[in-house]
Amino acid sequence: MAPLIKIRDLHFNRGDKVIFNGIDIDIYQGKVTAIMGPSGTGKTTLLKLIGGQLKPDSGTVEVDGQNVHKLSHSKLYELRKRMGMLFQSGALLTDINVFENVAFPLREHTKFPESMIRDLVLMKLQAVGLRNARDMMPAELSGGMARRVALARAVTLDPMMIMYDEPFTGQDPISMGTLVNLIRRLNDAMGLTSIIVSHDVAETTQIADEIYLLSGGKVIEKGTPETLKTSGSEWVKQFLQGLPDGPVPFHYPGNDFSKDLLNAEEQR
Amino acid sequence: MIEFLRSLGRWGLNTFQRLGRGHMFLVQMMAGMPSLTFRFSLVIQQLFYVGVLSVLIILISGLFVGMVLGLQGYNTLVDFGAEESLGVLVSLSLVRELGPVVTALLFAGRAGSALTAEIGLMKSTEQLSGMEMMAVDPMKRIIAPRFLAGLISMPLLAAIFSAVGIFGAFLIGHGLLGVDDGAFWSQMQAKTDWYEDILNGVIKSIVFGFVVTWIALFEGYDATPTSEGVGRATTRTVVHSAFAILGLDFVLTALMFGDI
Numbered sequence: 001m002a003p004l005i006k007i008r009d010l011h012f013n014r015g016d017k018v019i020f021n022g023i024d025i026d027i028y029q030g031k032v033t034a035i036m037g038p039s040g041t042g043k044t045t046l047l048k049l050i051g052g053q054l055k056p057d058s059g060t061v062e063v064d065g066q067n068v069h070k071l072s073h074s075k076l077y078e079l080r081k082r083m084g085m086l087f088q089s090g091a092l093l094t095d096i097n098v099f100e101n102v103a104f105p106l107r108e109h110t111k112f113p114e115s116m117i118r119d120l121v122l123m124k125l126q127a128v129g130l131r132n133a134r135d136m137m138p139a140e141l142s143g144g145m146a147r148r149v150a151l152a153r154a155v156t157l158d159p160m161m162i163m164y165d166e167p168f169t170g171q172d173p174i175s176m177g178t179l180v181n182l183i184r185r186l187n188d189a190m191g192l193t194s195i196i197v198s199h200d201v202a203e204t205t206q207i208a209d210e211i212y213l214l215s216g217g218k219v220i221e222k223g224t225p226e227t228l229k230t231s232g233s234e235w236v237k238q239f240l241q242g243l244p245d246g247p248v249p250f251h252y253p254g255n256d257f258s259k260d261l262l263n264a265e266e267q268r
Numbered sequence: 269m270i271e272f273l274r275s276l277g278r279w280g281l282n283t284f285q286r287l288g289r290g291h292m293f294l295v296q297m298m299a300g301m302p303s304l305t306f307r308f309s310l311v312i313q314q315l316f317y318v319g320v321l322s323v324l325i326i327l328i329s330g331l332f333v334g335m336v337l338g339l340q341g342y343n344t345l346v347d348f349g350a351e352e353s354l355g356v357l358v359s360l361s362l363v364r365e366l367g368p369v370v371t372a373l374l375f376a377g378r379a380g381s382a383l384t385a386e387i388g389l390m391k392s393t394e395q396l397s398g399m400e401m402m403a404v405d406p407m408k409r410i411i412a413p414r415f416l417a418g419l420i421s422m423p424l425l426a427a428i429f430s431a432v433g434i435f436g437a438f439l440i441g442h443g444l445l446g447v448d449d450g451a452f453w454s455q456m457q458a459k460t461d462w463y464e465d466i467l468n469g470v471i472k473s474i475v476f477g478f479v480v481t482w483i484a485l486f487e488g489y490d491a492t493p494t495s496e497g498v499g500r501a502t503t504r505t506v507v508h509s510a511f512a513i514l515g516l517d518f519v520l521t522a523l524m525f526g527d528i
Contacts, residue, residue: 051401080403091398094389105402108409153402 002065004029004161004193005050010059012045019045021217022059029160032187032194034204037214038239038248043197044088046214047163050195051085052076064160081109084154084162088169090146092138092153098125099134102153109157124152127186129178143170148179155186161193162186168200180207201240205229213239215248286490293486300405300412310413311420318379318414318481319421323428325378326371330429333370334436337361341437342445354447355456358437359430363460363469364525367430369517372476375422376509380484383414384505387488388498396489411489415481422477423470430469468524475516480509 003026012020019042027033035043048054049061052068061068066079092101102121106112112120125131128148138146147167154162164183171179184207187194198204205211205225213221213228213236221228221236228236238246251257304311341357387410390396396406434456441447460466484505491501 048397053397053400077403077405080401083401085398085401087394087398087401089394091394093395093398094393105404108402108404150398157402 001028003027004064005195006060006062007050008060008062010049010061011057012042012049012054013057014045018217020056020059023214023217023219025212025219025222027193027195028210029193030187030191031209032184032196032207034196034198034208034211035214036197036199036201036204036211036239037220038199041214042217043214044165047085047165047195047197050163051080051083081157082160084157084159086147086150086154086162086164086167088147088165090138090143090150092141092146092150094138096137097134098130098136098138098141098149101138101149102134102156105153105156120156121152124156125149127155128152128182129175144172144175147171148175151179151182155190155192158190159192161195164194164196164198166198166200167196168198168203176203183207201242205240215239289490290482290486293489294482296407297411297415297482297485300408301416303408304412304416307413310409311416314413314417315421318383318417319424322375322378322421322425325374326425326429327432329370329374330367330432331436333366333429334358334362334433334438335440337366337433338437338440338445342441342447351441351445351447352451353455354437354441355434355452355454356459358441359434359456359460360465362430362433363465365469365517365521367426367433368469368472368476369513371426371429371473372422372480372513373510375418375425375477376480376484376506376513379418379421380480380505380509381502383418383481383484384488384491384502385498387411387414387485388491388493388501391489391491392493392495392498411485415485418481418484419474419477422480423473426469426473426476468520471524472517472520475520476513479512479516483509483512 005025005027007023007025010020010023010025011018025035025046035046037043045054049056050063050068052061052071055069063079063083066075068076068079071079092098093104096104099121102124103117106117106120110117122131122134125134128151130145130148130152133141133145133149138149141149147170151164151167167179167183168176180203183194183196186192196204196208205228208225211223211225211228212219215235221231221233223231228240231237235247237243238248337358338354341354341361342351345351345353345357387396390406390410396410399406399409438449438452442449442452487501487505487508488498491497
């Protein structure tokens with residue numbers, strides 16, 4: 001089976017900093033694929049590259065057989081109608097209420113009658129448990145609620161795939177459990193393809209079919225959650241078990257601490 | 269010395285890059301305009317925020333500017349026994365210069381800064397990115413309606429400013445200083461030319477509206493997506509707009525009235 005998303009030899013730099021140094025990723029239809037890695041490894045950047053919001057320095061990103069970065073403006077927008085994306089912040093439009101936010105893609109892209117829009121929006125809001133919050137403004141929502149509204153909005157147009165950027169951050173335990181199940185159920189019931197960018201190990205390994213671990217601009221490891229849990233790699237062990245010591249340093253690389261302190265003494 | 273040259277070069281490159289981005293932005297904005305034909309409701313909504321909400325500041329400022337013009341004009345004209353020409357002096361000053369220029373400066377401060385802050389915040393809270401990923405082009409949905417609203421609002425606000433200013437000068441000239449009302453209005457009507465004065469003033473206000481709205485929207489769209497970045501962009505909108513208005517006013521005045 002050909003992958004729905006095929007990334008080949010992707011290079012991307014931000015200024016002097018190398019974000020991706022030749023990564024290959026295949027994401028298959030109907031699967032929940034997780035992209036994991038420490039903070040600052042470019043997980044969100046990868047989603048923006050898949051969505052065509054950023055251009056790679058070299059390499060290709062193919063979605064449903066189309067090279068995203070070779071598409072014309074109108075073709076790219078046509079493709080995006082079949083992509084859903086859940087932003088880390090929710091990215092809700094702040095001047096309209098929850099109902100109108102979820103209705104927004106329908107009003108922009110369809111000519112559905114108002115009654116149908118209402119039914120569809122209420123169904124999506126019911127799925128994320130926020131049907132009764134439909135009249136609230138985004139500023140009145142908690143971070144977790146805002147992300148659930150954004151999820152309802154992301155699935156409004158029944159896309160072929162959804163990209164989740166840190167969906168579990170800031171959720172209370174009850175919403176977290178619901179959300180984890182919801183992502184899996186939505187994926188299976190709607191025949192979606194899901195890409196989850198996260199560093200919440202427990203939740204992500206619970207629902208992912210395949211996991212890619214990124215670090216230092218490379219794919220360090222890939223496989224099912226079970227194979228990664230039994231992996232012999234020190235790096236994988238450190239990341240999945242959250243160990244402070246290992247190949248990934250806790251401290252941002254730079255000067256030695258004692259030297260820094262001594263320098264400060266000398267400068268006084 | 270080398271460091272100075274390096275920073276000068278960096279500044280020059282950044283400036284040219286920003287100029288380039290600004291003009292690309294203008295082209296994209298213009299390309300988004302035809303889509304508004306089918307969704308004029310978006311423009312009407314923005315006309316309210318950009319235009320209607322600016323009316324109060326324009327009314328109050330216009331009234332006071334007119335009243336001051338009335339006082340100052342009378343004090344100068346009375347020495348030559350020409351106080352009955354107060355109407356002409358006030359109307360020509362307002363219609364040709366003060367109406368478009370002061371309105372544009374106020375418009376940049378009131379509506380321009382609000383536009384920059386709004387677009388900058390939409391960028392920093394990923395609302396624009398979110399729209400792009402929903403296959404909604406922010407240039408067509410957000411930027412173009414605001415641009416058209418600014419373009420329509422400015423000449424109307426300038427007209428209101430001039431009208432209220434003339435009324436303010438009349439209140440002072442006739443009500444307080446005793447200038448004959450018949451002479452005030454009749455001389456004004458006789459000496460204010462439709463094409464030479466009013467049309468040129470309208471052209472000025474359209475040009476200022478174009479430039480101020482373009483600067484305001486571009487600064488918001490190009491802002492660094494942080495609270496400091498949005499604050500700096502808002503300041504730049506007001507400062508750059510003021511420079512652009514005053515500089516263009518000189519150029520337009522020279523072309524229209526300077527017999528160049």
